Amino acid sequence: MTLAYDEPAMADLDDVDRALIDALVADGRASYAALARRIGMSQAAIKARVLRLLDSGGIHILGRIDPRALGYGEFAYCLIDVEGPVEPAADRLAEMDEAAFVLILAGARGLFVEFRARDAQQLDTAIERARSEPGVRGVDALSLVAYVKQDWSQSGQDPAVTDHRLGARRRPVDATDIKLLESLAANGRATFAEMADAAGMSQAATRERTLALMAAGVVTVQTIVSPGVLGVKGYAGLMIEVDGAAEPVATKVAAMTDITLVARVLGRFDVIAEASYRDEAHLAELLDRVRSTDGVRQVESFVYLVEVKESMTAGLS
Numbered sequence: 001m002t003l004a005y006d007e008p009a010m011a012d013l014d015d016v017d018r019a020l021i022d023a024l025v026a027d028g029r030a031s032y033a034a035l036a037r038r039i040g041m042s043q044a045a046i047k048a049r050v051l052r053l054l055d056s057g058g059i060h061i062l063g064r065i066d067p068r069a070l071g072y073g074e075f076a077y078c079l080i081d082v083e084g085p086v087e088p089a090a091d092r093l094a095e096m097d098e099a100a101f102v103l104i105l106a107g108a109r110g111l112f113v114e115f116r117a118r119d120a121q122q123l124d125t126a127i128e129r130a131r132s133e134p135g136v137r138g139v140d141a142l143s144l145v146a147y148v149k150q151d152w153s154q155s156g157q158d159p160a161v162t163d164h165r166l167g168a169r170r171r172p173v174d175a176t177d178i179k180l181l182e183s184l185a186a187n188g189r190a191t192f193a194e195m196a197d198a199a200g201m202s203q204a205a206t207r208e209r210t211l212a213l214m215a216a217g218v219v220t221v222q223t224i225v226s227p228g229v230l231g232v233k234g235y236a237g238l239m240i241e242v243d244g245a246a247e248p249v250a251t252k253v254a255a256m257t258d259i260t261l262v263a264r265v266l267g268r269f270d271v272i273a274e275a276s277y278r279d280e281a282h283l284a285e286l287l288d289r290v291r292s293t294d295g296v297r298q299v300e301s302f303v304y305l306v307e308v309k310e311s312m313t314a315g316l317s
Helices: 017-026 032-039 043-055 088-095 120-132 175-184 192-199 202-215 246-254 280-291
Strands: 060-063 073-081 099-106 113-119 135-150 219-225 234-242 260-264 271-277 297-310
Touching: 017 043, 017 060, 017 219, 032 043, 043 060, 043 234, 060 175, 073 088, 088 113, 088 297, 113 120, 113 135, 120 135, 135 202, 135 246, 175 192, 175 202, 175 219, 192 202, 202 219, 234 246, 234 280, 246 260, 246 271, 271 280, 280 297
Parallel strands: none
Antiparallel strands: 060 219, 073 113, 073 135, 099 113, 099 297, 135 260, 234 271, 234 297, 260 271
């Protein structure tokens, strides 16, 4: 999957579309009746617009599942140096069960991979396998300490209204929960009736369980607004070295407009971040803003070219 999209640009949307997107970002599972009251249109008209936005790829509403609730406790972000063509190495790494995200990059590094594992031994084995893949010259692995921010829904908006919380908390899940999570991962607006059929439960029991999973942070239904709709040209990764404590720097970077992800890590770098940008001048301004942040010693950046793999359901099967 490339990071270029064919969905409608912001200029193709009218005021109703924009208001509807804002409402869905606030609550991806809002009923058509609630959306109709908020927008001031009929339910039929609202439903048609929501379906059009979904079908066009302008928005994606899905359940993001906390991997910790599925037994995953070790995470690593890896910058991978590749000798020769990058795509074959990316395809081989994408076949690994532990690889949740695989991105082809512009710059000195060929690939960016996020590995998830149930324990340190499994993570070490996955990284060692990556190092042994043909074409891989080296792996710079960063161990995840904590997420400070994860939010791709409101890029470019005022950071004061963005939720910077870590989000999910660990909660044991059983086989019935897994069926409900599979439904939400495929369609964040799946009805309780649809999920009940998949799980073999009553609608009342399905509703109770689903709301409990969401309240515990095991799954978060998010409306992801595609880059073209937001006026975003692309995304860039920022690897940050700091002087002193990393947490204050991570907090300051997370509060910036256009920063979609921030995490503290252990390794060569101390903080990693992801930024959305409208054009090259905007990206240059963002990089200077991060570089000038108190406590930042150095920033290494790279632009995402191709998303080879994004696994939202790792660990469910």
